[in-house]
Amino acid sequence: MSESCCNTNTSNKASNQFDHKDAIQERYGSAAQEKESCLCTPVGFNPVLLEAIPQEVIERDYGCGDPTKYVQKNDIVLDLGSGSGKNAFICAQIVGKEGKVIGVDQNPDMLSLSRSASKEVTKNIGFNNTEFLEGSIEKLDELDKNLNPLIADKSVDIILSNCVLNLVSPESRNNLLNNIKRVLNDNGRIAISDIVSNKKVPLRLQNDHDLWTGCISGAWYEPEFISDFKELGFKNLKFVERSAEPWKVIEDIEFRTVTLVGNI
Template identity: 85%
Template sequence: MSNDCCNTDESNKNLKGLDHKDAIQERYGSAALEKESCLCTPVGFNPVLLEAIPEEVIERDYGCGNPTKYVKKNDIVLDLGSGSGKNAFICSQIVGEEGKVIGVDQNPDMLKLSRYASKKFSEKIGFINTEFLSGSIENLDVLDKDLNPLIANKSVDIILSNCVLNLVNPESRKNLLRNIKRVLKDNGRIAISDIVSSKRVPLRLQNDHDLWTGCISGAWYEPELLNDFKDLGFKNLEFAERSNEPWKVIEDIEFRTVTLVGNI
């Protein structure tokens, strides 16, 4: 298996036909209704911050790291692919009443769960500072009827994401990255937990719906994740966390968890 198999013109041509959207919607829609144990990896969170969060949210959280540790008091937080809302609800308590947390997700079942849970959660903590918007994370610039983008320019202090960027179609990743930069304030930060690969994933594995929706075959090649954010102008980039042992090994490709931090 060649390590540069995704660099050929033929590969790039085939990538245009790569579309797992329906499979992702179906799998995560089901996972919003009933816990699926094989999505992403188990992660420990501060138990104190979990007490106010409804149990159904915690059960249906699918991530591979804890990017919430990099959020600060009074931050305006954007959670890309907010899912059940667990990370957003943790951030809500960290940023406090003067802060704000915006979750973006395109799965109707996940949005229904997070919005329903938000009412119970807010009653417990005594204030409301979370909002869950319907949209795809690569299209944060989509305009509403008043010609306002889903997320405004330079409106966010920190973007976090937990095992979601790998689900974005390769053809849409440039737009995803451009939008990440666009919505961050000057000196805005990122804290992105995701799966990376030790080699570029060949197209035949990328075309496997189960591997893609399982946060495996859509993994960024590890050096390219860093370089893509460097090319955007991000500074102080580092893997604040990186698992020593791979989460999965498929055909001699190691897939491991990382949390990438940096600022614009």
């Protein structure tokens, strides 16, 4: 991502505290229609696993790492903020016929893109083990008309996410974390690629819609990214990937890409 392609002017677009949902929906809805280079960092994926995936899905994937490398055969995978579906379709091939991949996303345009691509991927790989659900990743316990949660308790082997957790407002992070633990089985794992900061991001930067929706000012403070999961009871937590150089520097705050893994 080039420094000049995103608006980092913090003097405008401030709004009510952490009220970014409409801005996120608008920006990612547009990004589902046309590629926006500002929303992604260069990440290399296994080219063999990309061959079965439509090009528009690959182009409109906005991530900062490759958490799919930590998925295993026969896993039941939950992809939080599945977007265009690229990570989910890669996982579908890794887990095989006996595995399953569930993508959750709140953006209708992204869901339309991933769901429409599912038929082509199914044809290319020879089986269908992927579904995409509409919902907020911090509300996986939200009940449907039959009083069933979006994602059932202890139903998932591994949760992955690619540059999405930072979009969840701070006041909803406890719900997000508790839901992550709730849906994982007793041996459940996480593989989360995201943005972290070396200093806590001040409120005035968090209130900038451009910085927030650009996966910048919602970044987790790096020490807390591990400690928050540790407090939930996760073990063996470590950054298996961490960019040596900052992805961005804004007002002396360094923002880096990391991939966090661990297990219950």
